[in-house]
Amino acid sequence: MYKALSDVFDQVIRECNEHNAQFQSLIRKMVEQNLDIETTRNDEHYGAAVHHLSLLRNKRCLMAYMYNRAEVIQSFRWKIGPVLPHEIQEKLQFSEKEYFKNHSAVIKSYMSEMDIDLTVDMVPPKDPYIQVRVLEDIGEVSLGDHSISLTKNSLHFLRRTDTEQFISQVTSSVLVLPGHEELEKPHAF
Template sequence: MLGDSAYKLALETKRTQAHLPMYNEALVHHLCRETRHIMGELETLLQSLETIRDEPDADTRSVAAQLAVKHATVKRNKRCLLAYQAQRLRFLQNVFWQVGGVPEEIKPQLSPAELDFFSGYALAVNTYKAPFIDLDLTVSDLPPKDLYIEVRVLQDCGEVQLENGSLLLSKNSQHHVKRTDVDHLVSRGLLQHIDG
Protein backbone atom coordinates (compact mmCIF):
# COMPACT_ATOMS: atom_id res chain seq x y z
CA MET A 1 0.00 0.00 0.00
CA LEU A 2 1.15 3.54 -0.71
CA GLY A 3 3.26 4.95 2.13
CA ASP A 4 3.75 1.66 4.01
CA SER A 5 7.50 1.53 3.32
CA ALA A 6 7.97 5.12 4.48
CA TYR A 7 6.00 4.36 7.63
CA LYS A 8 8.17 1.28 8.38
CA LEU A 9 11.33 3.33 7.88
CA ALA A 10 10.02 6.11 10.14
CA LEU A 11 9.22 3.55 12.86
CA GLU A 12 12.69 2.04 12.56
CA THR A 13 14.22 5.51 12.88
CA LYS A 14 12.23 6.19 16.03
CA ARG A 15 13.09 2.82 17.61
CA THR A 16 16.82 3.15 17.03
CA GLN A 17 17.66 6.31 18.97
CA ALA A 18 19.90 4.54 21.52
CA HIS A 19 21.56 1.90 19.35
CA LEU A 20 22.43 1.38 15.70
CA PRO A 21 20.88 -1.64 13.97
CA MET A 22 21.92 -3.07 10.62
CA TYR A 23 21.42 -0.63 7.74
CA ASN A 24 18.06 -1.54 6.17
CA GLU A 25 19.23 -1.49 2.57
CA ALA A 26 16.26 -3.47 1.24
CA LEU A 27 13.69 -1.06 2.68
CA VAL A 28 15.66 2.03 1.57
CA HIS A 29 15.97 0.70 -1.99
CA HIS A 30 12.30 -0.27 -2.05
CA LEU A 31 11.32 3.22 -0.93
CA CYS A 32 13.55 4.81 -3.58
CA ARG A 33 12.03 2.59 -6.31
CA GLU A 34 8.52 3.42 -5.07
CA THR A 35 9.32 7.14 -5.14
CA ARG A 36 10.73 6.94 -8.69
CA HIS A 37 7.61 5.04 -9.79
CA ILE A 38 5.33 7.69 -8.27
CA MET A 39 7.39 10.42 -9.97
CA GLY A 40 6.75 8.67 -13.30
CA GLU A 41 3.03 8.59 -12.54
CA LEU A 42 3.18 12.30 -11.69
CA GLU A 43 4.73 13.09 -15.07
CA THR A 44 2.03 11.07 -16.83
CA LEU A 45 -0.72 12.87 -14.88
CA LEU A 46 0.80 16.25 -15.68
CA GLN A 47 0.85 15.40 -19.38
CA SER A 48 -2.78 14.26 -19.25
CA LEU A 49 -3.70 17.45 -17.40
CA GLU A 50 -2.07 19.51 -20.16
CA THR A 51 -4.09 17.72 -22.85
CA ILE A 52 -7.50 17.87 -21.13
CA ARG A 53 -7.09 21.46 -19.94
CA ASP A 54 -7.51 22.71 -23.52
CA GLU A 55 -10.87 20.96 -23.88
CA PRO A 56 -13.90 23.24 -23.22
CA ASP A 57 -15.89 20.93 -20.86
CA ALA A 58 -12.95 19.23 -19.13
CA ASP A 59 -13.15 18.45 -15.42
CA THR A 60 -9.60 18.60 -14.09
CA ARG A 61 -10.46 18.24 -10.42
CA SER A 62 -9.89 14.48 -10.24
CA VAL A 63 -6.50 14.73 -11.98
CA ALA A 64 -5.52 17.64 -9.73
CA ALA A 65 -6.49 15.61 -6.64
CA GLN A 66 -4.39 12.65 -7.84
CA LEU A 67 -1.48 15.02 -8.46
CA ALA A 68 -1.77 16.46 -4.95
CA VAL A 69 -1.88 13.02 -3.30
CA LYS A 70 1.05 11.63 -5.28
CA HIS A 71 3.12 14.77 -4.73
CA ALA A 72 2.47 14.61 -0.98
CA THR A 73 3.49 10.93 -1.01
CA VAL A 74 6.78 11.73 -2.75
CA LYS A 75 7.53 14.48 -0.22
CA ARG A 76 6.69 12.15 2.68
CA ASN A 77 8.93 9.40 1.30
CA LYS A 78 11.81 11.84 0.95
CA ARG A 79 11.32 13.17 4.48
CA CYS A 80 11.31 9.63 5.91
CA LEU A 81 14.46 8.70 3.98
CA LEU A 82 16.24 11.87 5.08
CA ALA A 83 15.20 11.37 8.71
CA TYR A 84 16.50 7.78 8.64
CA GLN A 85 19.84 8.81 7.14
CA ALA A 86 20.22 11.87 9.39
CA GLN A 87 19.52 9.88 12.56
CA ARG A 88 22.14 7.29 11.62
CA LEU A 89 24.72 9.97 10.78
CA ARG A 90 24.04 11.78 14.07
CA PHE A 91 24.60 8.49 15.88
CA LEU A 92 27.92 8.01 14.06
CA GLN A 93 29.02 11.57 14.89
CA ASN A 94 28.24 10.94 18.57
CA VAL A 95 30.21 7.70 18.47
CA PHE A 96 33.18 9.56 16.98
CA TRP A 97 33.15 12.16 19.75
CA GLN A 98 32.83 9.48 22.45
CA VAL A 99 35.26 6.88 21.12
CA GLY A 100 37.37 8.65 18.49
CA GLY A 101 36.82 6.03 15.79
CA VAL A 102 34.49 3.34 14.52
CA PRO A 103 34.13 0.53 17.06
CA GLU A 104 34.61 -2.85 15.40
CA GLU A 105 31.27 -4.12 16.74
CA ILE A 106 29.23 -1.58 14.75
CA LYS A 107 31.19 -1.75 11.46
CA PRO A 108 29.10 -4.65 10.07
CA GLN A 109 25.91 -2.64 10.69
CA LEU A 110 27.00 0.26 8.50
CA SER A 111 26.43 0.74 4.79
CA PRO A 112 29.46 1.47 2.57
CA ALA A 113 28.30 5.09 2.28
CA GLU A 114 28.16 5.40 6.08
CA LEU A 115 31.70 4.01 6.38
CA ASP A 116 32.82 6.60 3.83
CA PHE A 117 31.03 9.33 5.76
CA PHE A 118 32.66 8.25 9.01
CA SER A 119 36.17 8.18 7.56
CA GLY A 120 35.60 11.57 5.88
CA TYR A 121 34.22 13.03 9.11
CA ALA A 122 37.19 11.73 11.10
CA LEU A 123 39.60 13.10 8.48
CA ALA A 124 37.93 16.53 8.60
CA VAL A 125 38.08 16.70 12.41
CA ASN A 126 41.68 15.46 12.51
CA THR A 127 42.72 17.93 9.81
CA TYR A 128 41.10 20.73 11.77
CA LYS A 129 42.81 19.85 15.05
CA ALA A 130 46.23 19.01 13.52
CA PRO A 131 47.70 22.52 14.04
CA PHE A 132 46.72 22.41 17.72
CA ILE A 133 49.21 19.94 19.15
CA ASP A 134 47.98 19.98 22.75
CA LEU A 135 44.26 20.25 22.01
CA ASP A 136 42.14 17.11 22.12
CA LEU A 137 38.68 17.88 20.75
CA THR A 138 37.29 14.46 21.62
CA VAL A 139 37.29 15.05 25.38
CA SER A 140 34.19 16.34 27.11
CA ASP A 141 33.04 19.85 26.22
CA LEU A 142 31.96 20.50 29.82
CA PRO A 143 34.47 22.26 32.07
CA PRO A 144 36.01 19.95 34.69
CA LYS A 145 35.08 20.31 38.35
CA ASP A 146 38.45 19.04 39.56
CA LEU A 147 41.94 19.31 38.12
CA TYR A 148 42.89 15.87 39.47
CA ILE A 149 40.67 12.78 39.51
CA GLU A 150 40.77 9.27 40.93
CA VAL A 151 40.64 6.52 38.28
CA ARG A 152 40.49 2.72 38.31
CA VAL A 153 42.19 0.86 35.45
CA LEU A 154 39.75 -1.51 33.71
CA GLN A 155 42.18 -2.88 31.10
CA ASP A 156 45.97 -3.06 31.03
CA CYS A 157 47.20 0.06 29.22
CA GLY A 158 50.92 -0.40 29.81
CA GLU A 159 53.09 2.63 30.42
CA VAL A 160 51.37 5.90 29.55
CA GLN A 161 53.19 9.17 29.03
CA LEU A 162 51.73 11.93 31.20
CA GLU A 163 52.54 15.62 31.40
CA ASN A 164 54.87 15.11 34.38
CA GLY A 165 56.41 11.76 33.46
CA SER A 166 55.09 8.27 32.81
CA LEU A 167 52.75 5.95 34.70
CA LEU A 168 52.19 2.19 34.50
CA LEU A 169 48.46 1.48 34.23
CA SER A 170 47.87 -2.17 35.14
CA LYS A 171 44.42 -3.70 35.49
CA ASN A 172 42.52 -3.04 38.75
CA SER A 173 45.01 -0.43 39.98
CA GLN A 174 43.88 3.01 41.13
CA HIS A 175 45.61 6.32 40.50
CA HIS A 176 45.21 9.99 41.35
CA VAL A 177 46.08 11.76 38.07
CA LYS A 178 45.55 14.99 36.21
CA ARG A 179 42.22 14.88 34.37
CA THR A 180 43.63 16.12 31.05
CA ASP A 181 46.23 13.32 31.02
CA VAL A 182 43.65 10.51 31.13
CA ASP A 183 40.41 11.94 29.65
CA HIS A 184 41.01 10.13 26.37
CA LEU A 185 41.46 6.81 28.20
CA VAL A 186 38.30 7.35 30.25
CA SER A 187 36.28 8.16 27.11
CA ARG A 188 37.56 4.96 25.44
CA GLY A 189 36.48 2.87 28.43
CA LEU A 190 39.98 1.81 29.50
CA LEU A 191 39.78 3.73 32.79
CA GLN A 192 36.85 4.40 35.10
CA HIS A 193 36.48 7.73 36.88
CA ILE A 194 35.82 7.07 40.57
CA ASP A 195 33.61 9.74 42.10
CA GLY A 196 34.92 10.63 45.48
Protein backbone atom coordinates in the same frame (compact mmCIF):
# COMPACT_ATOMS: atom_id res chain seq x y z
CA MET B 1 22.82 -1.42 7.17
CA TYR B 2 21.11 -4.71 7.52
CA LYS B 3 19.75 -6.35 4.37
CA ALA B 4 16.17 -5.89 5.63
CA LEU B 5 16.75 -2.15 5.93
CA SER B 6 18.26 -2.04 2.47
CA ASP B 7 15.14 -3.83 1.19
CA VAL B 8 12.94 -1.19 2.85
CA PHE B 9 14.95 1.56 1.14
CA ASP B 10 14.56 -0.19 -2.20
CA GLN B 11 10.82 -0.55 -1.61
CA VAL B 12 10.42 3.16 -0.76
CA ILE B 13 12.41 4.14 -3.84
CA ARG B 14 10.22 1.89 -6.02
CA GLU B 15 7.17 3.52 -4.45
CA CYS B 16 8.62 6.96 -5.23
CA ASN B 17 9.19 5.93 -8.85
CA GLU B 18 5.56 4.77 -9.08
CA HIS B 19 4.29 8.04 -7.57
CA ASN B 20 6.48 10.01 -9.97
CA ALA B 21 5.20 8.04 -12.98
CA GLN B 22 1.59 8.61 -11.90
CA PHE B 23 2.28 12.30 -11.27
CA GLN B 24 3.87 12.74 -14.71
CA SER B 25 1.00 10.85 -16.36
CA LEU B 26 -1.63 13.06 -14.73
CA ILE B 27 0.22 16.25 -15.64
CA ARG B 28 0.62 15.03 -19.25
CA LYS B 29 -3.10 14.27 -19.39
CA MET B 30 -3.90 17.81 -18.22
CA VAL B 31 -1.53 19.30 -20.83
CA GLU B 32 -3.08 17.16 -23.60
CA GLN B 33 -6.53 18.47 -22.62
CA ASN B 34 -5.15 22.05 -22.86
CA LEU B 35 -5.95 22.66 -19.19
CA ASP B 36 -4.04 25.24 -17.20
CA ILE B 37 -2.04 23.24 -14.66
CA GLU B 38 -1.90 26.20 -12.25
CA THR B 39 -5.62 26.98 -12.09
CA THR B 40 -7.51 23.82 -13.07
CA ARG B 41 -9.10 21.98 -10.16
CA ASN B 42 -10.24 18.57 -11.41
CA ASP B 43 -9.58 14.89 -10.63
CA GLU B 44 -6.21 14.94 -12.41
CA HIS B 45 -5.10 18.00 -10.44
CA TYR B 46 -5.97 16.47 -7.07
CA GLY B 47 -4.50 13.11 -8.06
CA ALA B 48 -1.25 14.83 -9.07
CA ALA B 49 -1.23 16.70 -5.75
CA VAL B 50 -1.64 13.45 -3.80
CA HIS B 51 1.23 11.79 -5.69
CA HIS B 52 3.43 14.87 -5.28
CA LEU B 53 2.76 15.03 -1.53
CA SER B 54 3.47 11.29 -1.24
CA LEU B 55 6.83 11.85 -2.92
CA LEU B 56 7.64 14.66 -0.49
CA ARG B 57 6.61 12.53 2.51
CA ASN B 58 8.79 9.62 1.40
CA LYS B 59 11.69 11.97 0.78
CA ARG B 60 11.30 13.52 4.27
CA CYS B 61 11.19 10.07 5.89
CA LEU B 62 14.33 8.88 4.08
CA MET B 63 16.15 12.14 4.81
CA ALA B 64 15.19 12.01 8.50
CA TYR B 65 16.46 8.45 8.74
CA MET B 66 19.73 9.30 6.99
CA TYR B 67 20.22 12.40 9.16
CA ASN B 68 19.68 10.35 12.32
CA ARG B 69 22.06 7.67 11.04
CA ALA B 70 24.71 10.32 10.26
CA GLU B 71 24.39 11.71 13.80
CA VAL B 72 24.89 8.23 15.26
CA ILE B 73 27.96 7.68 13.06
CA GLN B 74 29.36 11.07 14.13
CA SER B 75 28.79 10.19 17.79
CA PHE B 76 30.91 7.05 17.34
CA ARG B 77 33.94 9.31 16.80
CA TRP B 78 33.42 10.98 20.18
CA LYS B 79 32.35 7.90 22.15
CA ILE B 80 34.57 5.19 20.62
CA GLY B 81 37.42 7.03 18.92
CA PRO B 82 38.89 7.17 15.42
CA VAL B 83 38.83 3.38 14.88
CA LEU B 84 35.53 1.51 14.89
CA PRO B 85 35.30 -2.01 16.31
CA HIS B 86 34.66 -4.79 13.80
CA GLU B 87 31.15 -5.49 15.11
CA ILE B 88 30.12 -1.91 14.29
CA GLN B 89 31.97 -1.77 10.97
CA GLU B 90 30.18 -4.86 9.67
CA LYS B 91 26.82 -3.10 10.20
CA LEU B 92 27.81 -0.07 8.11
CA GLN B 93 27.58 0.40 4.37
CA PHE B 94 30.75 1.35 2.51
CA SER B 95 29.51 4.94 2.14
CA GLU B 96 28.89 5.14 5.90
CA LYS B 97 32.41 3.89 6.63
CA GLU B 98 33.76 6.55 4.27
CA TYR B 99 31.60 9.17 6.00
CA PHE B 100 33.02 8.14 9.38
CA LYS B 101 36.57 8.21 8.02
CA ASN B 102 36.09 11.67 6.48
CA HIS B 103 34.38 12.99 9.62
CA SER B 104 37.29 11.73 11.73
CA ALA B 105 39.79 13.33 9.34
CA VAL B 106 38.01 16.70 9.60
CA ILE B 107 38.05 16.53 13.41
CA LYS B 108 41.71 15.53 13.42
CA SER B 109 42.60 18.35 11.02
CA TYR B 110 40.70 20.89 13.12
CA MET B 111 42.32 19.71 16.36
CA SER B 112 45.82 19.87 14.87
CA GLU B 113 45.16 23.29 13.33
CA MET B 114 43.85 24.64 16.64
CA ASP B 115 46.43 22.67 18.65
CA ILE B 116 43.75 21.28 20.96
CA ASP B 117 42.51 17.78 21.72
CA LEU B 118 38.72 17.94 21.83
CA THR B 119 38.44 14.30 22.86
CA VAL B 120 40.02 14.92 26.28
CA ASP B 121 37.71 15.84 29.15
CA MET B 122 34.40 15.36 27.36
CA VAL B 123 32.85 16.53 30.64
CA PRO B 124 34.32 19.88 31.63
CA PRO B 125 36.23 19.85 34.92
CA LYS B 126 34.61 21.57 37.88
CA ASP B 127 37.75 23.60 38.44
CA PRO B 128 40.38 24.54 35.84
CA TYR B 129 43.04 24.41 38.57
CA ILE B 130 44.31 21.51 40.62
CA GLN B 131 46.31 21.42 43.82
CA VAL B 132 49.42 19.26 43.76
CA ARG B 133 51.97 18.27 46.36
CA VAL B 134 55.46 17.39 45.16
CA LEU B 135 56.64 14.10 46.69
CA GLU B 136 60.14 14.08 45.18
CA ASP B 137 62.41 16.80 43.81
CA ILE B 138 61.71 17.28 40.12
CA GLY B 139 63.45 20.58 39.59
CA GLU B 140 62.57 23.37 37.19
CA VAL B 141 59.65 22.48 34.89
CA SER B 142 58.23 24.51 32.01
CA LEU B 143 54.44 24.72 32.22
CA GLY B 144 52.86 26.45 29.26
CA ASP B 145 53.95 30.09 29.34
CA HIS B 146 55.97 29.94 32.58
CA SER B 147 58.30 27.67 34.53
CA ILE B 148 58.00 26.45 38.09
CA SER B 149 60.34 24.80 40.58
CA LEU B 150 58.88 21.53 41.84
CA THR B 151 60.78 20.80 45.04
CA LYS B 152 60.01 18.07 47.57
CA ASN B 153 57.04 18.79 49.90
CA SER B 154 56.08 21.98 48.05
CA LEU B 155 52.40 22.68 47.37
CA HIS B 156 51.21 24.25 44.11
CA PHE B 157 47.91 25.41 42.63
CA LEU B 158 48.34 24.81 38.89
CA ARG B 159 46.24 24.96 35.75
CA ARG B 160 44.92 21.52 34.88
CA THR B 161 45.85 21.92 31.20
CA ASP B 162 49.47 22.63 32.12
CA THR B 163 49.81 19.60 34.41
CA GLU B 164 47.92 16.89 32.49
CA GLN B 165 50.95 15.96 30.40
CA PHE B 166 53.00 15.32 33.56
CA ILE B 167 50.30 13.19 35.17
CA SER B 168 50.71 10.57 32.47
CA GLN B 169 54.54 10.82 32.27
CA VAL B 170 55.78 10.70 35.87
CA THR B 171 54.34 8.16 38.31
CA SER B 172 55.34 8.96 41.87
CA SER B 173 56.75 12.46 42.18
CA VAL B 174 53.61 14.57 42.65
CA LEU B 175 50.20 13.86 44.17
CA VAL B 176 46.98 15.57 43.09
CA LEU B 177 45.22 16.42 46.33
CA PRO B 178 41.57 15.51 47.10
CA GLY B 179 38.83 18.01 46.46
CA HIS B 180 38.81 17.50 42.72
CA GLU B 181 35.94 15.03 42.43
CA GLU B 182 36.15 14.84 38.65
CA LEU B 183 39.47 13.01 39.02
CA GLU B 184 38.87 9.29 39.35
CA LYS B 185 41.80 8.79 41.69
CA PRO B 186 44.78 10.79 42.89
CA HIS B 187 47.31 11.00 40.11
CA ALA B 188 51.01 11.02 40.72
CA PHE B 189 53.62 12.60 38.49
